[in-house]
Amino acid sequence: MGHRCCSKQKIKRGLWSPEEDEKLIRYINTHGHKSWSSVPKFAGRLFSIIYVCLQRCGKSCRLRWINYLRPDLKRGSFTAEEEQIIIDIHRILGNRWAQIAKHLPGRTDNEVKNFWNSCIKKKLISQGLDPQTHTLLSSHRRSSACTISNIHQNSNSIFIVSSNIPNAPVETTSQTFSSLPKAQPNIVQTPSSIVSSEYQTSTILSNKFSSDLPYELLLENTSNICSPSYMNPEAVELSNYENNVNWVSRVNVEDFSAQTPEEGTQVQVHQEKNKTCESKGIDVREVNNKGNLETSASFESSNFDFGLLESVLTSEFISHDFNCMDELAWNF
DNA sequence: AAGATCTTCAACCGCCATGTG
DNA sequence: ACACATGGCGGTTGAAGATCT
Incomplete structure (x- = not known):
């Protein structure tokens, strides 16, 4: 037709x-x-x-x-940075090529889609990762720990979450990548378990706010665990201790299906200083008890992808029955 | 050198959402 | 409320070039 x-x-x-x-x-x-x-x-x-x-x-x-x-099109092959951005956003949004392309100035959805199908897909498969779920393929699960560790220790990925909150009640923090402290291990808390990982981090890098424009939350080395694609939380809280201030960002997963630029909100982010700690002069690292940055997430819908967790973490960290949750995906 | 196979990517297909009369 | 036009999107196709045998 x-x-x-x-x-x-x-x-x-x-x-x-x-x-x-x-x-x-x-x-x-x-x-x-x-x-x-x-x-x-x-x-x-x-x-x-x-x-x-x-x-x-x-x-x-x-x-x-x-x-x-179109005159504003960028020709030529994709850069490593663009490739990483595609992978990171695809991890969250799936095959929403138009949405992904919006994060790559000068690239079209068709271009991104073709690049994914011809290059990235194969690359992920060769790394033993399922290109659709970004989890380890079952054939690679047994020998996974080393591979994943390498991938993420070397990762310089940028995770971009767009939002569009007018008059967001936040303060702005802006840092360059190089100025940030080295990634710390983190802790993910779930209702039924506490697990940790040596090579995950969710350090908040930069928030660029304006009263009426979308802003971006940039996370360095956004981890598998903390990346929203691997859980289905109502919200994710990200903490970052920095300059005697504990920054807490709450990411509400409200509408990942927004299609129009006007309603472009994909997640809602609130950020506030942990003034209690600041005013009392308490070292948050002590509060956290292990000198670690801490990430906590609430899992009301309990669609956490424990299958991924299982594949990423070494078993010594976890005591949890994964079977019932193993195949659950986060459907937007 | 030539045919077979693989890869890339521009273009099309078909569906859905929205706008309009 | 309805039908139709249009825009937008993701999936798929197939031509052309690259690589292999």
């Missing part, structure tokens, strides 16, 4: 010629692209002066413009 918009007329298909590209660019530059279905018609009328017609449907024009002709 063809597009409705092109069912009535003879439509050209297949690869675009440079001449067609030129016509489309000239049309867009002159008229904009408010209605794609009018593009071929008007472009045809426009060029009928020179006896040429685009003969493409509006959908095809839109696709060509968005994926290839």
Whole structure:
């Protein structure tokens, strides 16, 4: 079945010629692209002066413009940083290529999708990871600990969570990557167990706030454990002890399915200083009892992916029956 | 050198959500 | 409320080029 918009007329298909590209660019530059279905018609009328017609449907024009002709497109291969961003966001959002592409200026959803299918997917599989769930493939679970450790110890990943909270009641903290203290082990608390990991961290790197624009919460080396893709919490609290202040960020998983830029909120983040500790001059590291940064999460819906946990952590840390939860995924 | 196989990626398909009359 | 048009998205296809045998 063809597009409705092109069912009535003879439509050209297949690869675009440079001449067609030129016509489309000239049309867009002159008229904009408010209605794609009018593009071929008007472009045809426009060029009928020179006896040429685009003969493409509006959908095809839109696709060509968005994926290839747009002037703000970044050409060339993906950088390692872009690749890591794709992996990190895919871990959260799954195959939402358009959402992922929004975090990569100059890249299209089609490009991201193709890159994922042709490169990243294979790379993850070769590392023994399931590209859909980012968990270890069952065939790799037995010998997993070393692999995972290496991956995450070397990871320089950036985890970006967009939000759009007007007048967010927060203070701004901004640091460069290099200025941050080395990642500390953390603790994840669940209703039924407390587990820890040597190579996970959820240090808050930077929050860029403005009163009316989306801001980003950047996490360094966001761990498998703390990454929202591996649990289904109502909220995640991230703490970071820094300059005698304990920063606590609460991430409410409210609407990961937001589609429009206007409602672009994917998670809601509240951040506040732990003023109690600050005013009393208590060293939070002592409060935490182990000198560790602490991450706590609430798991009201209990869809925590213990299968992943099992695969990541060495068994000495955990005493928990994983079987019943093993296959649970976090469905947005 | 030539055919087979693999890889990449532009383009299409089909579905869904939204807008409009 | 309904039908239709349109935009947007993810999945899939297939042509073209690269690599292998």
